[in-house]
Amino acid sequence: MSKTACQILIVDDEDDILTAGRLLLKQHFTSVITTSDPYQIPAILTEQPIDVVLLDMNYSAGATSSKEGFYWLKQVKQTNPNVTVILMTAYGDIELAVRALKEGASDFVLKPWKNDKLVAILKSACQQRQQGASPTIGQTNQGNTFHYGEFIGVSPAMQRVYQTIEKVGATDANVLILGENGTGKEVAARALHQRSHRAGNAFEKVDLGAVSETLFESELFGHAKGAFTDAKEERIGRMEAANGGTLFLDEIGNLSLALQAKLLTVLQSRQVVRLGTNKPRPIDIRLICATNMPLYDMVRQGTFRQDLLYRINTVEIKLPPLRERKEDVRLLANHFLKAYSQKYNRPDLGMNPQTMHRLTEYHWPGNVRELDHAMERAVILCDGNELHADDFYLAPNQSTANYREEAAPVPTEGDYTLEALEKMMVQKVLIKHAGNITHAAKELGITRTALYRRIEKHGL
Numbered sequence: 350m351s352k353t354a355c356q357i358l359i360v361d362d363e364d365d366i367l368t369a370g371r372l373l374l375k376q377h378f379t380s381v382i383t384t385s386d387p388y389q390i391p392a393i394l395t396e397q398p399i400d401v402v403l404l405d406m407n408y409s410a411g412a413t414s415s416k417e418g419f420y421w422l423k424q425v426k427q428t429n430p431n432v433t434v435i436l437m438t439a440y441g442d443i444e445l446a447v448r449a450l451k452e453g454a455s456d457f458v459l460k461p462w463k464n465d466k467l468v469a470i471l472k473s474a475c476q477q478r479q480q481g482a483s484p485t486i487g488q489t490n491q492g493n494t495f496h497y498g499e500f501i502g503v504s505p506a507m508q509r510v511y512q513t514i515e516k517v518g519a520t521d522a523n524v525l526i527l528g529e530n531g532t533g534k535e536v537a538a539r540a541l542h543q544r545s546h547r548a549g550n551a552f553e554k555v556d557l558g559a560v561s562e563t564l565f566e567s568e569l570f571g572h573a574k575g576a577f578t579d580a581k582e583e584r585i586g587r588m589e590a591a592n593g594g595t596l597f598l599d600e601i602g603n604l605s606l607a608l609q610a611k612l613l614t615v616l617q618s619r620q621v622v623r624l625g626t627n628k629p630r631p632i633d634i635r636l637i638c639a640t641n642m643p644l645y646d647m648v649r650q651g652t653f654r655q656d657l658l659y660r661i662n663t664v665e666i667k668l669p670p671l672r673e674r675k676e677d678v679r680l681l682a683n684h685f686l687k688a689y690s691q692k693y694n695r696p697d698l699g700m701n702p703q704t705m706h707r708l709t710e711y712h713w714p715g716n717v718r719e720l721d722h723a724m725e726r727a728v729i730l731c732d733g734n735e736l737h738a739d740d741f742y743l744a745p746n747q748s749t750a751n752y753r754e755e756a757a758p759v760p761t762e763g764d765y766t767l768e769a770l771e772k773m774m775v776q777k778v779l780i781k782h783a784g785n786i787t788h789a790a791k792e793l794g795i796t797r798t799a800l801y802r803r804i805e806k807h808g809l
């Protein structure tokens with residue numbers, strides 16, 4: 350096995366860790382130096398061409414605050430800003446590790462480490478040093494497509510998303526995913542779950558925008574038989590169903606203040622009480638929340654509880670809108686074109702450069718979901734073997750362009766079919782809520798999925 354050309358320094362006060370690390374890493378890297386005395390760090394870095402420092406966060410006996418780790422991280426960066434630092438931290442230190450990443454560490458490993466994982470992290474760090482750039486995650490040479498799990502995209506903004514998912518996926522940290530509709534928040538939540546030790550257990554998604562105020566408690570916490578009129582059977586709630594796994598609360602920004610208080614109580618106590626009972630039941634869940642609403646503004650306006658926000662946002666992932674990553678539009682368009690030409694048996698279908706240009710310039714208010722649906726519709730409706738911009742029915746670029754009032758065809762007498770009326774109603778409500786799917790669906794009394802289906806059906 351050829352070794353990676355890389356000089357690694359391990360700093361830890363426990364000799365056992367140093368020995369285990371040295372024995373493991375010497376098999377994979379050209380040079381491994383160890384020290385149990387962090388005060389030696391500046392001298393070693395000055396005398397030796399160290400590429401990567403694997404640094405423990407606590408040194409004094411019994412210390413757990415990680416203060417020393419931050420101090421030594423700063424010393425390493427001051428002595429040689431180009432050295433890559435990987436921190437070693439105990440399992441519960443996730444918040445500190447996140448802070449360390451902000452302060453210049455490149456990555457962290459949980460102690461006790463898994464040999465394969467540690468070697469992979471260090472190999473990637475060494476490669477990064479050699480290339481002088483941050484590594485791209487999940488790059489595969491499949492034509493001109495770039496995959497990271499289910500995600501497609503090469504833009505720097507998406508690279509940052511992949512890197513954060515890699516770093517926090519394996520932990521139990523609560524994650525808040527922010528982004529417009531259709532940017533991939535659920536894809537990100539599933540990717541986090543798949544990378545966690547909970548991957549073999551449930552991934553329970555609750556769309557809080559679709560749960561009514563009255564059903565919230567029985568849906569989330571469960572109920573006993575007879576707890577209310579329709580409670581014919583005992584039922585466990587979604588929180589208990591997620592036990593041992595991940596609970597994904599989508600559209601958390603839609604919760605009323607009263608329900609926010611109820612949710613917070615459960616998250617703080619880590620216990621649920623089924624409606625109609627008084628027995629608390631412990632829950633072990635990893636919490637991921639998502640919303641397209643401006644939670645920080647809502648806290649300022651008093652419509653979202655600050656204490657709840659701080660409980661759910663240990664790590665934040667922001668999914669960028671598609672219009673801000675034009676390079677990804679190209680990749681996604683090619684990906685969907687390939688998928689739908691296969692699905693609809695149109696193997697000769699192609700797209701000219703002008704059409705691709707129009708797609709990259711379009712503002713995609715519905716983001717990746719809209720591009721996906723637009724491509725499917727274009728593949729189905731296109732007459733020849735070349736897709737044209739007209740096949741996509743792109744509205745002029747403006748934020749609510751898809752739902753402009755003048756575009757709403759008012760049914761004329763004799764045209765009062767249910768279909769026509771439904772289309773008019775959906776369009777009117779979308780206009781009223783400036784294209785906000787959650788609000789429009791709520792007003793129409795249907796789920797967001799049902800609304801998306803109707804938007805598709807009526808070509809809105």
Ligand SMILES: Nc1ncnc2c1ncn2[C@@H]1O[C@H](COP(=O)(O)OP(=O)(O)OP(=O)(O)O)[C@@H](O)[C@H]1O
Pocket residue numbers: 499500501502528529530531532533534535536537599641681717718721
């Ligand atoms: N980067 C991406 N690559 C490939 N497919 C993507 C990407 N982002 C999103 N998608 C696809 O777009 C659709 C919408 O994604 P998803 O449901 O995760 O978005 P969302 O942000 O949760 O939307 P909403 O806020 O409306 O619930 C899905 O079909 C998903 O697979």
